[in-house]
Amino acid sequence: MKPESAARKARGVNRRKVLGAMASGLVASTTLGAQAHSAPLAGGISRQATQHLLKLNAIAARHGGNRAAGLPGFEYSARYVESQLHRVGFRTRRQKFNYTRIDHLRATVEQTRPQRRAIPNSPAEGLAASTSGGNTGELVAPRDAFGDSTESWTGTDARGKVALVQLRPNAVRGARTGRVNGCHGGRPSSRHRIAADQTEAARQALIHAREAGAVAVLFFLDQVDFPIGLLFDAPGDIDLPPAAVIFSSDATALRRDMGTAGATVRVDLELRERAIETFNLLTVPWDTTHRNVFGAHLDSVPTGPGIDDNASGSGLLLSLALSAGIRKSHGIQFCWWGGEEDGMRGSQRYVDTEDLEPINGYFNTDMVAAPNYVISVYGNGPQRHYIDHFSATGQTWIEGPLDGMSDQIPFLEKGIPVAGVDTVHSAPARLKSEKEEELFGGTAGQPFDPNYHASGDTISNISAKALSICTAASYAALRAVAH
Known part of the structure; x- marks a missing residue:
């Protein structure tokens, strides 16, 4: 092992303190008053997210009906996200990788x-x-x-x-x-x-x-x-x-x-069988000494356009990045993953090749607009920022599984605290229970997302209300950890 510099030791000690605080639920979020004050802006971000979903839906329609990694729909989806980020001054980079996929x-x-x-x-x-x-x-x-x-x-x-x-x-x-x-x-x-x-x-x-x-x-x-x-x-x-x-x-x-x-x-x-060449799209953080990572997978399955799964999370994430007062905030990196549908390939590539020491926590956004939705929160510490927001606004939520098999898993396996919100309780095809219908409305006995991984996962397959709820919660979490 190479000797560490004094500065690196200091960062490591600080990171261990932060990780310990997060794991024990002691990291303070923004005050409830500040979260309530952010509601009008969060509403505007939600409307922006819907516009991004419309764009991604149109991209899929023009490029074979999907946005799968390695196919044109993914490339043009990434170009759209890049153009929006560059317009407001973000620097971005593509992290390339390849693998073999059974389509x-x-x-x-x-x-x-x-x-x-x-x-x-x-x-x-x-x-x-x-x-x-x-x-x-x-x-x-x-x-x-x-x-x-x-x-x-x-x-x-x-x-x-x-x-x-x-x-x-x-x-x-x-x-x-x-x-x-x-x-x-x-x-x-x-x-x-x-x-x-x-x-x-x-x-x-x-x-x-x-x-x-x-x-x-x-x-x-x-x-x-x-x-x-x-x-x-x-x-x-x-x-x-x-x-x-x-x-x-x-x-x-x-x-x-x-x-x-x-x-x-x-x-x-x-x-x-298909050889896949794809990439992650990452913003270049302004502060490299410590950061929180917010991520969503940009790819769909080859069999559909993937608007709930996961243009909804990608569009929400883009809206957060473009939101006022956030785009040059220190300590935040936004990541759009490729190859999630093939086994979290992009997020796994990231944790295998990037310097993880500065990362305090990872926040995942996947399937946040299911038509027969529930509001599900998961994590091992930083999820408290979503919960604080829901407590302040009176929004009902349920606890989701930490190991729900999305892009939080590679971070979790590296010991990084994770959190996320979704609308499918990490089980999109599961039938909604009568209790869940009582809590969130919708229809018991029907899947949370009846078009999961199918050609019907289009712009007509989303709940604008669910997207708005998740957007406001995600904005509150972002405010809580941005410095």
């Missing part, structure tokens, strides 16, 4: 009867793509749940139907880990690949399901609600039916519907 050109699993809802899924790699428009069929299950023998399908009419099949528990070593999409959903930062014996059992289930006439297969692992990856790379796998892995809780709900009035689902899957 989910089509990645839809949705229940269409007896209710319509999107089902989060991890498409299996190495299989046939769905036919054009996908396959819609009644949901059926094999006799023995696992479906990996001929007897499993005896007496089951699967012709033209979708099979729901349980994965066998791991019996031998061989499980491994790979990257998985980010952006909420309670997802870890990596996809858990199943072991070799599980893959072979799943392969046999696909073979027998095809012989029984199934047009698609949905797998699940009992009592597991995180993404499971299936990779098929043996000869002939490409001719097997398209398949995806869903959460155990969703499988339970589907089985319940099958046992009553029956269930119908639509499966539309197609994957493609």
Whole structure:
């Protein structure tokens, strides 16, 4: 280890004091009176954020219907943000990086009867793509749940139907880990690949399901609600039916519907490997000795324009940066991440390559305009600045999960205090409860965002009220930590 200078030691001691204070909830925010006084300005910032969403929506419409990392929609989104920042005197830089992505050109699993809802899924790699428009069929299950023998399908009419099949528990070593999409959903930062014996059992289930006439297969692992990856790379796998892995809780709900009035689902899957070259867009901080970082991911998934997810957070962040009295404030850096939808790639690149010692805290803004919203706050210390604002204004909020799988995770793993606000409780496709309807309005039994990761995530998919609430809270948090 190289000897530290006296100045660096002083900064390190100061940072440790700040981190300790944040973690114990002792960092003072602005007074409640100051927060209330900021309300008119926050309202103007919210209106600006809506205008930025309109611009990003138009950019997606002109460039293939998405703003995904490595594609033109992302580049032009970044150019728009840059132009707005440069107009008011910000200096910016692009932090470039690359990786390989499996593009989910089509990645839809949705229940269409007896209710319509999107089902989060991890498409299996190495299989046939769905036919054009996908396959819609009644949901059926094999006799023995696992479906990996001929007897499993005896007496089951699967012709033209979708099979729901349980994965066998791991019996031998061989499980491994790979990257998985980010952006909420309670997802870890990596996809858990199943072991070799599980893959072979799943392969046999696909073979027998095809012989029984199934047009698609949905797998699940009992009592597991995180993404499971299936990779098929043996000869002939490409001719097997398209398949995806869903959460155990969703499988339970589907089985319940099958046992009553029956269930119908639509499966539309197609994957493609793509080399991605992308970047983070960062403002150059005026004070490099200490700072707080405010971030939002600028990319969408390839299957949609991503206006709630996450033009809403990106537009809110841009409005904060442009707000009066903030743009040259010491101690603030604004960051628009690339590659979040591919596993928090951009924020991970940042924490792996930047000097983190001066950073006091990270504030994340992701999905802040869901149409069937809740107001959710998470963090391990600095979230108190959002809470102080909500206490002053009487706004109801609920506590969200700290590990909700957005760009706070790489910072959290480096020991940096984090905070964030969102409108989906880190689970965009989860159905709103009756209690949440009582607290926030909206519709119980419907997802927080019914167009999550879909082509319908356009400007018509947002709640202006939710955006306004989150904007005011974010502005209060910014005022609390800016010097």
